[in-house]
Amino acid sequence: MIFLKSIYHLNCFIKKLIFLLCYGKKSFQIGRKLQFRKGFSLVIEKPGKVIIGNDCFxxxxxxxxxxxxxxIGNGTIFGENVKIYDHNHKFNRFDIPIKNQxxxxxxVEIGNHCWIGSNVTILKGAKIGDNCVIGAGCxxxxxxxxxxxxxxxxxIWEKIKIIPK
Known part of the structure; x- marks a missing residue:
């Protein structure tokens, strides 16, 4: 297990360097301890910007x-296959193909210390506050x-009930 974790950390370190080289620090800003597993994809088109806080996974x-x-705020964790898009195709004209519109x-804003479950899709205009749980498939x-x-x-939304220690 230690060997596998070492490979994940090395792969993550290399990919972070590649992303920083490709997009630059103006477009891609990351905090300490950002980790991601295999298949992580990042695409930033000008003038886009992605800012990820500390200790995210x-x-x-x-x-x-x-x-x-x-x-994305500090301490936020993402399940498998989460997709985040800050844009959408325009599709209001029938005389022009959608891909050309x-x-x-x-x-998109995601707060601190959130848990985003597997297979969640987050679309443009979404603002998720701090300490939220977004259930799988939302x-x-x-x-x-x-x-x-x-x-x-x-x-249906529920307020998180804080359980005292």
């Missing part, structure tokens, strides 16, 4: 695609208040 096959701005953009395209549990396949 992305599990296998997560992707982040920015044309505007994606901000351009994009609409909006920033699609998030609007604001989620701090301290909220968002359950999949519903719009």
């Amino acid at each position: 992305f599990n296998n096959y997560c992707s982040v695609a920015a044309k505007n701005k994606i901000l 351009g994009f609409s953009t909006g920033s 699609v998030v395209n609007q604001d989620v208040p701090s301290g909220t549990i968002l359950k999949p396949s519903s719009t």
